[in-house]
Amino acid sequence: MASPMNPGYAMHPTGFPAAMPGTFPGYEGANQIGGVVPPAGFPQYTAAVAAPVPILGSFPGYEGMGPTGSGGFLPPPNTGYPSGPSPANIEWKIPSLSQDEAKKALHDYVSSKCCYGKDPVEQSEITNLVAHNTYRYRLETFTESREPEWAEEPYKGQQVDANIQPPPAPWNVPVDVKKFFKAEKQSIKIPYTSSLKPCQKCSGLGKGPCKKCDGRTKESCSLCNGSGKSDTDEQCMKCSGLGAMNCSSCSATGFKECEACVGKGQVLSFIRLNVEWKNNVSDFVGSQDSGIDTDKLKAVTGKELFSDQQVMVYPVVNFPDPAIAQASEKLVREHQSQYGQTSRIIQQKHTIELIPITKANYTWHGNNYSFTVFGQEKKVNAADYPDTCCCTIL
Numbered sequence: 001m002a003s004p005m006n007p008g009y010a011m012h013p014t015g016f017p018a019a020m021p022g023t024f025p026g027y028e029g030a031n032q033i034g035g036v037v038p039p040a041g042f043p044q045y046t047a048a049v050a051a052p053v054p055i056l057g058s059f060p061g062y063e064g065m066g067p068t069g070s071g072g073f074l075p076p077p078n079t080g081y082p083s084g085p086s087p088a089n090i091e092w093k094i095p096s097l098s099q100d101e102a103k104k105a106l107h108d109y110v111s112s113k114c115c116y117g118k119d120p121v122e123q124s125e126i127t128n129l130v131a132h133n134t135y136r137y138r139l140e141t142f143t144e145s146r147e148p149e150w151a152e153e154p155y156k157g158q159q160v161d162a163n164i165q166p167p168p169a170p171w172n173v174p175v176d177v178k179k180f181f182k183a184e185k186q187s188i189k190i191p192y193t194s195s196l197k198p199c200q201k202c203s204g205l206g207k208g209p210c211k212k213c214d215g216r217t218k219e220s221c222s223l224c225n226g227s228g229k230s231d232t233d234e235q236c237m238k239c240s241g242l243g244a245m246n247c248s249s250c251s252a253t254g255f256k257e258c259e260a261c262v263g264k265g266q267v268l269s270f271i272r273l274n275v276e277w278k279n280n281v282s283d284f285v286g287s288q289d290s291g292i293d294t295d296k297l298k299a300v301t302g303k304e305l306f307s308d309q310q311v312m313v314y315p316v317v318n319f320p321d322p323a324i325a326q327a328s329e330k331l332v333r334e335h336q337s338q339y340g341q342t343s344r345i346i347q348q349k350h351t352i353e354l355i356p357i358t359k360a361n362y363t364w365h366g367n368n369y370s371f372t373v374f375g376q377e378k379k380v381n382a383a384d385y386p387d388t389c390c391c392t393i394l
């Protein structure tokens with residue numbers, strides 16, 4: 001319920017319980033002109049929903065709803081900020097590539113090209129291998145956001161509970177997370193917000209004029225096109241000469257059941273809570289001077305050296321490469337300030353991978369060449385391979 005801990009859940013001036021019929025604590029702005037002023041920097045919370053229900057009043061905690069509302073359905077502050085140092089005793093052992101492994105990687109690469117000659121790879125000798133390994137730091141922040149909106153559905157005897165008790169505030173509605181770090185959406189009918197109202201589409205009649213016959217109950221005979229006569233100028237067999245037949249769409253009643261309320265004349269109006277989980281991923285790849293474009297390294301995997309998962313992770317501080325520690329500190333701070341305000345951080349995970357990069361130098365016909373093997377996949381970059389041709393399929 002509304003409390004100073006829940007920004008955006010200011011109480012209605014009249015307080016609660018409802019001082020006027022249909023007014024719900026925490027939902028005041030739902031159908032008022034105005035509503036709460038959105039906190040700066042949260043443009044995604046500008047509400048865009050159908051016209052609210054005039055008779056419904058409003059609910060504390062849902063002030064920003066409706067076309068005139070301003071949103072601002074922010075979660076209560078995250079608790080459980082991380083503390084303590086990051087894990088020590090991380091193994092920094094750097095895997096090395098043997099000459100045979102390097103040569104095999106190049107051989108596989110050359111074989112994958114339609115007309116690269118194999119002579120250079122088969123006849124040359126690798127003169128030396130140089131490690132250019134680097135690290136990738138990855139931070140994943142799994143967030144949940146909640147956005148309430150007015151909704152309607154045909155009334156088929158559902159519970160009408162809007163006046164029983166005040167509804168729970170958006171962030172007090174129990175919702176289960178199915179799987180961490182997986183994007184997902186869910187919609188929930190908020191308890192104690194359901195009420196009946198006349199169907200606007202049919203003005204509460206439950207039916208409307210049949211579109212096919214325009215309410216006239218008859219439609220023109222399809223065989224004689226309304227003339228009542230056949231081609232041979234005899235009486236049309238289909239309509240017995242009347243030229244018209246009972247409307248097949250409305251069974252000659254002239255009316256059709258209203259689809260919005262399935263003929264009941266009233267609909268259930270309620271507040272639907274749209275819950276969305278997102279995984280926000282940021283990568284930082286350390287610098288390396290192998291000549292390989294950092295973008296190429298995004299496509300490969302490395303050897304995981306460190307992994308930690310918590311509600312809120314603590315930046316890695318004692319990593320040998322200071323650039324990684326700096327990236328961790330920066331990204332953790334950015335994620336927690338960026339995602340911790342507009343949404344609720346459910347879980348964070350960060351990893352450090354060692355991306356193996358080995359540059360191999362070799363000579364062929366007296367000239368020096370090199371190629372680079374990178375990633376666990378042993379991808380090859382061999383820009384100066386001496387025996388290529390014009391029809392290379394990249």
Ligand SMILES: [Zn+2]
Nearest residue numbers: 221224236239
């Ligand atoms: Zn006819």
Ligand SMILES: [Zn+2]
Nearest residue numbers: 210213247250
């Ligand atoms: Zn009809």
Ligand SMILES: [Zn+2]
Nearest residue numbers: 199202258261
């Ligand atoms: Zn209707």
